[in-house]
Amino acid sequence: MAVWKTFSDLDLSEARKTTFDSLHDCFTRELKPDLRPIDGRPGVLTSPSDGIVGACGRIEDLQYGTDAQLFQAKGFPYRLLDLLGDDAPGRALARQLQGGSQSSGRRGAARESDRQRVQSGGKAWRDSMNLNEDVTLGEQEADFSAVDKARVVEALARVLPPGALMYESEDLRPYECDGLAAYRALPLVVALPTTEAQVVAILKACSELGVPVVARGAGTGLSGGALPHTQGVLLSLARFNRILKLDPHARTAVVQPGVRNLAISEAAAPHGLYYAPDPSSQIACSIGGNVAENSGGVHCLKYGLTVHNLLRVRGVTIDGEVVELGNHALDAPGYDLLALITGSEGMLAVVTEVTVKLTPKPQLAQCVLAAFDDVIRAGDAVAAIIAAGIIPAGLEMMDQAATAAVEEFVRAGYPLDAKAILLCESDGTPEEVAEEIARVRAVLEHSGATEIRVSRDEAERMRFWAGRKAAFPAA
Numbered sequence: 001m002a003v004w005k006t007f008s009d010l011d012l013s014e015a016r017k018t019t020f021d022s023l024h025d026c027f028t029r030e031l032k033p034d035l036r037p038i039d040g041r042p043g044v045l046t047s048p049s050d051g052i053v054g055a056c057g058r059i060e061d062l063q064y065g066t067d068a069q070l071f072q073a074k075g076f077p078y079r080l081l082d083l084l085g086d087d088a089p090g091r092a093l094a095r096q097l098q099g100g101s102q103s104s105g106r107r108g109a110a111r112e113s114d115r116q117r118v119q120s121g122g123k124a125w126r127d128s129m130n131l132n133e134d135v136t137l138g139e140q141e142a143d144f145s146a147v148d149k150a151r152v153v154e155a156l157a158r159v160l161p162p163g164a165l166m167y168e169s170e171d172l173r174p175y176e177c178d179g180l181a182a183y184r185a186l187p188l189v190v191a192l193p194t195t196e197a198q199v200v201a202i203l204k205a206c207s208e209l210g211v212p213v214v215a216r217g218a219g220t221g222l223s224g225g226a227l228p229h230t231q232g233v234l235l236s237l238a239r240f241n242r243i244l245k246l247d248p249h250a251r252t253a254v255v256q257p258g259v260r261n262l263a264i265s266e267a268a269a270p271h272g273l274y275y276a277p278d279p280s281s282q283i284a285c286s287i288g289g290n291v292a293e294n295s296g297g298v299h300c301l302k303y304g305l306t307v308h309n310l311l312r313v314r315g316v317t318i319d320g321e322v323v324e325l326g327n328h329a330l331d332a333p334g335y336d337l338l339a340l341i342t343g344s345e346g347m348l349a350v351v352t353e354v355t356v357k358l359t360p361k362p363q364l365a366q367c368v369l370a371a372f373d374d375v376i377r378a379g380d381a382v383a384a385i386i387a388a389g390i391i392p393a394g395l396e397m398m399d400q401a402a403t404a405a406v407e408e409f410v411r412a413g414y415p416l417d418a419k420a421i422l423l424c425e426s427d428g429t430p431e432e433v434a435e436e437i438a439r440v441r442a443v444l445e446h447s448g449a450t451e452i453r454v455s456r457d458e459a460e461r462m463r464f465w466a467g468r469k470a471a472f473p474a475a
Contacts, residue, residue, distance in 0.1 A: 081094055100141055142210075144210070144211070144212060144229070144231035144232065145231065147188065147209070147210070147211055147231045147232075148209075149167065149188055149189070151209060152188060152189055152205075152206075152209060152211055152233065153165065153167050153189060155205040155208075155209060156189065156191055156202060156205060156233070159198060159201035159202060159205060160191060160192075160193065160198060160201075160202070161194075163192075164191065164192045164193060164194070164198070164239075165189065165190070165191055165192070166189070166190040166192070167188070167189045167190070169186065171190065172186045172187055172189075172190055172234075173186070175187055175190050175216065175219070175228060175234050175236070176228065177219075177224075177226075177227060178216070178219040178220065178221045178222075178224065178225065178226040178227065179219065179220050179221050179222045179281070180221070180222050180223065180224045180227070183224050183227055184227075185227060185228050185229070185230050186228065186230060187214070187228035187229065187230070187232060187233065187234035188211075188229075188230065188231055188232055188233060189233045189234070190233075190234045190236060191233055191234070191235050191236065192236050192238065192239055193235070193237075193239065193240075194239045194240070196314075196316065196322065196352045196353075199235070199316050199350055199352055200316050200320045200322065201320070202233070202235060203235075203316055203317070203318055203319070203320045203350065204319070204320035206232075206233055206318070207318050207319055207320065211231070211232055211233055212229045212231065212232035212233070213229075213232055213233050213234075213235050213318065213350075214226065214227070214228050214229055214232060214233070214234050214235065214346065215235045215237065215288075215292065215346035215350045215351075216228075216234055216235065216236045216237065216238075216289075217237055217238075217257065217258065217285065217286035217287075217288045217289025217290075217292065218238070218258075218260070218281075218284050218285050218286040218289055219289075220281040220284050220285040220289065221285075221289060221292075221293055223293065223345075225289075225292060225293055225345040225346070226289075235350060237256075237257045237258045237286070237288050237350070237351070237352075238258050238286075239258060240256035240257050240258040240259075240288070240352065241256060241258040241259055241260075242255070242256050242259065243255050243256075243259055243263070243264065243267050244256065244353070246267055246268060246271075246358075248268070248271035248272075248273060248358075250328070251273060251357060251358040251359070251360070252311060252328065252355055252356065252357060252358060253267070253268065253275070253355070253356050253358055254353065254354070254355050255287055255353070255354055255355075255356065256288075256352070256353060256354075257286060257287055257288020257289075257291070257351045257352060257353070257354060258286050258287075258288060259286060259287050260282075260283065260284065260285065260286060260287075261275065261277070261278070261279065261281075261282040261283075261285050261286070261287060261290055261295075262282045262283050264287065264356065264358075268358050269361075271358075272360060272361050273358040273359065273360055273361065274358065274359055274361055275309065275356055275357075275358060275359070276299060276303035276304070276309055276357075276359045277290060277295055277296060277297050277299075277300060277303070277304070277305060277306050277309055278297035278298060278299055279295040279296065279297045280297070280298075280468070280469040280470075280471070282297065282469075287354050287356065288351045288354065290306045291306055291310070291313060291341070291342055291351050291354055292343070292344065292345050292346050292351065293306075293343060293345065294306050294307050294342050294343030298394040298395075298396050298423075298425075298465060298468060298469070299393050299394045299425070301391060301392060301393070301394065301395050302391050302392065302393045302394070302427075303359065303393070306342055306343075307338070307339050307342040307343065309356055309357045309359075310326065310338060310342060310354065310355070310356060310357070311326055311327065311328055311329075311355040311356070311357060312324060312325065312326040312327055312328060312338070312353075312354070312355035313325050313326060313338060313341055313342070313351055313353070313354055313355075314351070314352050314353035314354075315341065315348075315349030315350055315351045315352055315353075316349055316350050316352060317348070317349050322352075323349055325337045325338045325340075325341055326338035326355070328355060362393075362427035362428050362429075363428065363429050363430060364427065364428065364429065364430050364433045365393065365425060365426070365427035365433070365458075365461060366425065366426055366427075366433055366437060366454055366455050366461060367394070367423055367424070367425045367426075367454070367455045367460075367461045367464045367465065368422075368423070368424045368425070368426070368437060368440055368441065368444070368452060368453070368454050368455075369414075369421060369422070369423055369451075369452070369453045369454075369455075369464055370421065370422045370424065370444045370449040370451070370452050370453075371415040371418035371420075371421050371449060371450050371451040371452075372418060372419060372420045372421070372422070372447075372448065372449055372450060373418065373419055373448075373450050374419055374420070374448075375399055375419050375420045377420075377447060377448045378397050378419075378420035378421070378422055379397065379420075380447055381422055381443065381444055381447035381448075381449065382395060382397065382422065384443050384446070384447050385424065385440060385443050385444075388439065388443050390436060390439055390440060390443070392424045392425055392426055392436075392440070393425040393426060393427040394423065394424070394425035394465070395422070395423070395424050395425070396422070396423045396468050397420055397421070397422050397423075398414075398420065398421050398423070398467070398468060398471065399419065399420045400416070400418060400419050400420065402467075402471045403415075403416060403418070403421060403467065404416055405471065406467040406468075406470045406471055407467065409470060410463060410466040410467045410470055411463070412463040412464055412466060412467040413460075413463070414467060415451055418450065418451070422444070422449075423464055423465065423468060424440050424444075425461070425465075426440065437454060441454075
């Protein structure tokens with residue numbers, strides 16, 4: 001709760017109690033009289049509580065009849081029947097929803113065990129809404145089975161130069177998945193434009209033909225954002241790979257979406273600047289993909305996600321309209337559409353140009369490595385650091401399985417007998433770093449760390465982080 005309150009500035013002034021068993025307990029409460037009225041129409045689903053969309057995607061049939069699944073990004077699949085109820089009405093609804101789209105949100109819920117909600121939630125929910133098996137919920141995805149591949153190839157060949165269009169099976173295979181390799185699908189066609197005008201022409205042609213389009217950056221993502229549509233065009237921005245302008249005085253860079261994340265920092269380094277977001281795949285991931293996924297990295301705690309490091313995005317809608325969101329000033333008039341498009345996975349527009357903020361390199365950065373004999377103690381130490389008012393430049397935890405997987409490759413010197421380690425980085429002036437490191441060390445000692453090391457030079461600091469960044473490929 002201390003961590004949550006620090007970040008959310010949680011107001012408990014009207015709370016009936018101020019100590020809670022869990023976050024769920026904190027956000028489960030009675031509604032005030034006459035607030036948030038529930039829509040009485042049986043075909044409308046409403047929630048009396050605030051919420052955010054947690055995941056969205058397709059409902060996969062998997063050829064198991066009504067055993068369709070909802071796949072949650074960075075989570076695991078759920079069977080439709082577990083959510084709707086494994087009875088006749090539940091199976092009827094599951095059949096209607098197969099092949100459609102879904103989204104899930106986090107919200108307050110009745111105080112009932114997770115198991116009870118899974119087993120009884122679907123039927124109870126339908127009964128409370130007076131729904132029956134004839135009710136269709138939401139919109140199913142359009143039927144694209146009539147898409148004519150020959151017509152698509154012919155239309156795109158008119159607007160793309162030779163070598164920029166691929167449609168043979170062996171050419172399509174490298175594009176069948178992104179970093180989430182458990183899910184694969186061959187696209188109908190792959191387009192590799194080099195100019196914004198070509199992107200406009202591709203999207204106009206696909207819109208006229210009724211063909212779905214999936215945009216792709218470097219394909220390093222882990223949420224299936226670049227998973228192709230089997231009846232659609234995969235639009236790769238890999239050839240948009242130029243840094244158009246770097247202004248060290250304004251601390252900005254204008255880049256095309258195919259530019260690698262790390263390449264921006266490499267270009268800015270002679271000016272004492274760098275691009276702060278640093279996802280684990282930064283040596284390969286593209287800035288366009290970072291915008292699509294709102295990527296963060298190990299230093300996002302202090303320096304923010306992609307959305308916090310953007311000034312402007314230029315893109316093309318599915319109708320072929322060129323739009324610019326944000327501008328080169330610190331703020332733009334009107335609605336904050338720049339934040340809306342960031343993290344939208346190419347669903348709102350295909351990014352063709354990005355203006356990013358550059359950050360001055362700190363005078364000094366040091367990383368603290370702390371070992372723990374218990375994973376829970378390591379987690380509690382994270383909460384204690386934040387509760388102490390310390391906002392480190394980076395803060396990450398690795399369990400014993402992760403350190404064992406990467407140590408042979410990175411030779412970081414991780415204590416392999418530790419159940420978990422914490423990496424906590426401080427940056428700034430030498431005086432600021434020394435003061436913050438001392439505070440962090442005190443918190444870690446009080447939290448039960450069995451070993452504490454501070455990086456002695458830049459090479460050792462980079463080795464500490466190298467293991468964290470190599471954790472996924474090692475696994």
